[in-house]
Amino acid sequence: MRRALIVAGVLVTGYAIAGAAGDPDLSPGGVLVFLVAVLVAHDAAVMPAAIGAGALITRWVPPDHRTPVRVAALCSAVVTVVAVPLRLGAGGLPLTRLLVVLAVVWAAAAAAIAVRAIRKHLERRAAAAGG
Amino acid sequence: MVRDADPGLTRWRRRRRARALLHRPLPAPPDALRRGPLRPGAFPSPLRSPRLAGLLGAALAVAFGICFVTGLISHLVQHPPAWFWWPSRPAGLYRFTQGLHVATGLATIPLLGAKLWAVTPRLYAWPPARSIAHAAERLAVAALVAAALFQVVSGVFNVARWYAPMPFFFTAGHYWVAWLAVGALLVHVGVKLPVARRADPGPRTRPGGLSRRGLFTAVGIGAGVVTAATVGQTVAPLQDLSVLAPRRPRDGPQGLPVNRTAAQAGVRAGPDHRLVVAGPGGSVTLGLADLAGLPQHTVRLPIACVEGWSATADWTGVRLRDLVALVGADPATATVDAESLQARGRYRASTVPPQHVGDPLTLVALRVNGGVLHPDHGYPARLIAPNRPGVLQTKWLARLTVRGGS
Numbered sequence: 258m259r260r261a262l263i264v265a266g267v268l269v270t271g272y273a274i275a276g277a278a279g280d281p282d283l284s285p286g287g288v289l290v291f292l293v294a295v296l297v298a299h300d301a302a303v304m305p306a307a308i309g310a311g312a313l314i315t316r317w318v319p320p321d322h323r324t325p326v327r328v329a330a331l332c333s334a335v336v337t338v339v340a341v342p343l344r345l346g347a348g349g350l351p352l353t354r355l356l357v358v359l360a361v362v363w364a365a366a367a368a369a370i371a372v373r374a375i376r377k378h379l380e381r382r383a384a385a386a387g388g
Numbered sequence: 389m390v391r392d393a394d395p396g397l398t399r400w401r402r403r404r405r406a407r408a409l410l411h412r413p414l415p416a417p418p419d420a421l422r423r424g425p426l427r428p429g430a431f432p433s434p435l436r437s438p439r440l441a442g443l444l445g446a447a448l449a450v451a452f453g454i455c456f457v458t459g460l461i462s463h464l465v466q467h468p469p470a471w472f473w474w475p476s477r478p479a480g481l482y483r484f485t486q487g488l489h490v491a492t493g494l495a496t497i498p499l500l501g502a503k504l505w506a507v508t509p510r511l512y513a514w515p516p517a518r519s520i521a522h523a524a525e526r527l528a529v530a531a532l533v534a535a536a537l538f539q540v541v542s543g544v545f546n547v548a549r550w551y552a553p554m555p556f557f558f559t560a561g562h563y564w565v566a567w568l569a570v571g572a573l574l575v576h577v578g579v580k581l582p583v584a585r586r587a588d589p590g591p592r593t594r595p596g597g598l599s600r601r602g603l604f605t606a607v608g609i610g611a612g613v614v615t616a617a618t619v620g621q622t623v624a625p626l627q628d629l630s631v632l633a634p635r636r637p638r639d640g641p642q643g644l645p646v647n648r649t650a651a652q653a654g655v656r657a658g659p660d661h662r663l664v665v666a667g668p669g670g671s672v673t674l675g676l677a678d679l680a681g682l683p684q685h686t687v688r689l690p691i692a693c694v695e696g697w698s699a700t701a702d703w704t705g706v707r708l709r710d711l712v713a714l715v716g717a718d719p720a721t722a723t724v725d726a727e728s729l730q731a732r733g734r735y736r737a738s739t740v741p742p743q744h745v746g747d748p749l750t751l752v753a754l755r756v757n758g759g760v761l762h763p764d765h766g767y768p769a770r771l772i773a774p775n776r777p778g779v780l781q782t783k784w785l786a787r788l789t790v791r792g793g794s
Contacts, residue, residue, distance in 0.1 A: 258578075258581070259578045259579075259581050259582070260578070261578075262574050262575070262577050262578030262581070263574070263575050263578035263579065265574050266570075266571045266572065266573070266574030266575030266576075266577075266578060267571065267575060268571070269567055269570055269571030269574060270531075270567075270568060270571030270572060270575070271571075272567055272571070273564050273565070273566075273567035273568035273570075273571055274568070276564050276567060277560075277561075277564035277565075277568075280560050280564065282557045282559070282560040283556060283557060283560040283561060283564065284555070284556050284557075286555075287554075287555035287556035287561070288538075288556045288561045288564070288565065290555055291538060291542070291554060291555060291556065291561070292534040292535065292538050292565070293534065295534060295537040295538050295541050296530065296533060296534040296537060299504065299533075299537050300511060304504060304505065304508055307501070307505065308431075308505070308508065323597075323598075324598060324602060324606075327598060327606060328605075328606045328609055328610075331498060331501075331606050331607070331609075331610045332498075332609060332610050332613045332614075334501070335497050335498045335501070335610045335611075335613065335614050336613060336614055336617060336632065338497055338544070339494060339497070339544055339614055339617070339618065339632060340632055342544050342545050342547075342548035342550045343547075343548040343550075343632060343634060345548070345550050346545070346548030346549040346550030346551075346634075347548075347549035347550070348548060348549060348634050348635070350548075350632065350634075354631040354632055355632070357631055358613070358617055358631060358632060362613060
């Protein structure tokens, strides 16, 4: 099973390389440059920035609020990755559209934090009344 | 030296020696270089585990599988080899497969991000290469990660029509790198299968930390947000919600989006336009009045772009099969080459296969949504057929050449 997967994978990879090299519509050098560029940009910039943002959240946000903040940060990163090319491309997406999505995402995070805080407060009061 | 009597034994020994060489430990670099992210314990999150990486990988494999199959369909429809046959019904099938391709690709962004986050410590493994085999495996992983990022990033750039940063022709690059991604993925699954199988679940939660379930929920919410923000480009009822949709179904002249405008294509046609229909039984030249004088039909068909947007419209015009019959060919077996007024461009012409020629829904349209075609929609006449990508719905028709069907 493992050997079959690896052999099939090597064959398909060979087909991809031969096909790219033989395609008159394609400059394989340009593809290679872009492959290396996205890999380096991701490993050297995007992922370190994401991990750094995660560390900042752990450091500055109280434990009770971390999950909504982390989820909102992840959503913000994803929609930004999609919206920036749309802004720079032929469509010229208005930036306000991205800001609207970010506002909705962070409003939802704030609402989740508020709900948790209220629930905790009520629980404490119930415990105090009971005790 | 004594010659070995048994050649089979020699071969076995040679293979064993080669294997030993591949797995022989390489000298480790000096420990002084082990700094920053290369330090032991540089990535403290207990959420990372082989199990998490395996689960995210399985989800990614499904997403990539959907994108690969739907992408391959789109490629084959546009560049059909002799063995390939694509039906004309259901009329909205291509709209579905291509809408799914783009929506799945966009929803993959948080999943790919989470997967790469989960395996980031492996990037800084120490020593960087334990053996030649280990180095080869790492190179294969680099190819997989590069191909996966390439597909997602180039796909987003194409949807955004931002071509400046891509030093290659998008369609061809996206197609061949898809094969590279699938090949590298098969190798990766083959190598990692035993790791994924024996991966122990690891600690479930940590106080104040995200649990594995929490991470999956977060990825799901991320995918949901990006989907809600864009899917209205093909699911019309959601178009007001999808504020990031590159094109919404009712944007554009006559309430219908456009990819290439008449000005971009360098086309200007007037009311004196003539459409030439050439076939085995001779050729006819039709003015706009002649076309309007032929039996008119109105059909409700989607126009579905390879970039993921689609919109439904009411098209009115002459059935292609009626024009084919006019030049003495049998519409059930004829193939039609449709050419545009556009002088240059990759999509200035398209071929209509017999199953689409014979379909009564296939029109040479003169009107859309009750009005004469806007120049950007192909005035004076355009092709509109069921279950075809928008780039093959040739606009500004100048000539139809009928082959076969005699």
